[in-house]
Amino acid sequence: MLTLKFGGTSVGNADAIAQTVSVIAATKAQDQNIAVVTSAMSGVTDLLVNSARAAAAGQRQPFLDARDILHDKHLEAARTLIGSEEERSVYGQHVTKQLDFFARLCSSINVLGELTPRGLDVVSGLGERMSAPLLAAALRSRGVNSAWLDAAEIMVTDDNFGEAAPLLIPTCDRVQNRLKPMIEQGVTPVITGFVGATESGIPTTLGRGGSDFSAAILGSCLSADEIQIWTDVNGILSADPRIVPQARTLKQLSYNEAAELAYFGAKVLHPKTLLPAIERGIPVRILNTFNPDGPSTVITREPQKNGLVKAISAIRDLTLMNVEGRGMMGVPGIAARTFRAVADVKANVLMISQASSEQSICFVVRRHRSDDVQMALETEFERELTLRYIDRIHPVHNVVIVAVVGSGMRGTPGIAGRLFRSLGNAGVNVIALAQGSSESNISLVVDRADFEKAVQVIHRAFFQSRSVPTPQLV
Ligand code: ASP
Ligand code: MG
Numbered sequence: 001m002l003t004l005k006f007g008g009t010s011v012g013n014a015d016a017i018a019q020t021v022s023v024i025a026a027t028k029a030q031d032q033n034i035a036v037v038t039s040a041m042s043g044v045t046d047l048l049v050n051s052a053r054a055a056a057a058g059q060r061q062p063f064l065d066a067r068d069i070l071h072d073k074h075l076e077a078a079r080t081l082i083g084s085e086e087e088r089s090v091y092g093q094h095v096t097k098q099l100d101f102f103a104r105l106c107s108s109i110n111v112l113g114e115l116t117p118r119g120l121d122v123v124s125g126l127g128e129r130m131s132a133p134l135l136a137a138a139l140r141s142r143g144v145n146s147a148w149l150d151a152a153e154i155m156v157t158d159d160n161f162g163e164a165a166p167l168l169i170p171t172c173d174r175v176q177n178r179l180k181p182m183i184e185q186g187v188t189p190v191i192t193g194f195v196g197a198t199e200s201g202i203p204t205t206l207g208r209g210g211s212d213f214s215a216a217i218l219g220s221c222l223s224a225d226e227i228q229i230w231t232d233v234n235g236i237l238s239a240d241p242r243i244v245p246q247a248r249t250l251k252q253l254s255y256n257e258a259a260e261l262a263y264f265g266a267k268v269l270h271p272k273t274l275l276p277a278i279e280r281g282i283p284v285r286i287l288n289t290f291n292p293d294g295p296s297t298v299i300t301r302e303p304q305k306n307g308l309v310k311a312i313s314a315i316r317d318l319t320l321m322n323v324e325g326r327g328m329m330g331v332p333g334i335a336a337r338t339f340r341a342v343a344d345v346k347a348n349v350l351m352i353s354q355a356s357s358e359q360s361i362c363f364v365v366r367r368h369r370s371d372d373v374q375m376a377l378e379t380e381f382e383r384e385l386t387l388r389y390i391d392r393i394h395p396v397h398n399v400v401i402v403a404v405v406g407s408g409m410r411g412t413p414g415i416a417g418r419l420f421r422s423l424g425n426a427g428v429n430v431i432a433l434a435q436g437s438s439e440s441n442i443s444l445v446v447d448r449a450d451f452e453k454a455v456q457v458i459h460r461a462f463f464q465s466r467s468v469p470t471p472q473l474v
Pocket of ligand 2 (some may be wrong): 007008
């Protein structure tokens with residue numbers, strides 16, 4: 001049993017869908033029991049979301065235009081993919097119905113002048129409800145017995161609209177009753193990714209990019225032998241190839257390493273994807289739809305021993321916030337108050353560092369949240385700032401986190417030495433750093449102007465030098 005998930009670019013137009021159909025047919029020839037999960041056609045979710053937002057802000061034209069654009073986009077793909085005229089017309093009616101619903105929703109949003117998270121989930125989930133029946137019909141046209149299934153019927157979630165959490169027990173129950181029998185009868189189900197519904201049937205979504213997560217949940221309920229994420233890159237690379245041309249696909253990563261990378265900006269996997277897989281020890285493989293026989297990366301439980309550093313990734317558009325002052329030393333509660341203030345404005349903290357002199361706490365937030373964070377801190381520490389216990393709340397904009405990931409670093413002396421020597425020799429200034437006690441991730445904060453050089457020299461030090469073990473690359 002395999003679960004295959006196809007991302008937006010894999011179903012982005014007729015050619016891509018034809019390629020996806022070939023991949024599915026070839027996989028089915030190897031293993032009869034497969035379940036397919038699909039994203040919306042690329043760009044569709046953004047268009048739906050943006051037109052609903054515009055409607056709430058008083059503009060009607062964007063959603064009226066979007067309706068036409070989306071109609072043409074799906075029907076144009078259907079023209080070449082669906083052989084039977086009758087099937088094409090059934091699909092056309094389905095798309096028209098979804099888009100009429102979309103226009104009615106946007107119209108109400110426009111009248112109310114308000115877009116709730118619950119309303120947005122109804123709108124943003126429509127893309128998958130148009131791509132899944134298209135892919136299923138394209139499969140049938142190529143002789144693969146297939147039917148689409150709306151995940152609202154099987155993916156049961158809580159009501160945290162916009163980022164709903166799947167409820168495993170009822171979901172797996174429905175998978176047993178609804179999905180499993182289809183597969184056992186030789187039908188290849190094409191399930192809408194990203195969407196679900198509450199126990200009482202109100203539509204939800206799992207958060208942007210959530211189709212990976214959908215595939216992992218369903219794969220886990222199906223006890224799949226492998227969860228395959230089909231995308232448009234050759235698996236997970238040792239670094240961004242636009243920065244490091246020598247970057248290569250990593251053959252294998254542990255769950256732990258992949259989680260560090262997903263978190264640190266390697267946008268190949270939705271960060272929550274691995275959770276259900278880890279629970280049941282199911283391997284997650286990342287493959288390229290447009291190069292199916294090319295290199296892929298498999299993520300498994302076993303840490304691979306060869307290779308100290310597996311990959312280097314970077315997150316941009318960040319701000320380093322410094323809370324500085326000599327009066328902070330030995331005063332309990334400063335850190336707690338700092339992070340409570342940050343939490344109150346709902347800003348996410350990506351990295352934290354404080355030296356033992358306790359004269360400053362620094363942490364990293366997204367640039368677009370930094371003004372709110374600064375204001376919250378200035379309010380929280382108004383008294384300390386007046387008394388000069390805290391000298392200043394000082395933001396440094398335009399910084400990048402460079403994360404060096406690999407569980408082989410654990411307990412291996414000399415990694416930091418090699419790392420900082422390479423940066424020092426290249427004249428890269430490290431503004432702040434952090435290493436968790438898992439020792440599988442060293443994170444550095446560098447200036448935007450230095451980060452490409454930083455990634456290049458670290459890659460050279462760990463991957464292109466003969467004196468250190470390198471991971472298995474393909
Ligand atoms: N279509 C959704 C999005 O664009 C989900 C996904 O692609 O995984 O966020
Ligand atoms: Mg996606």
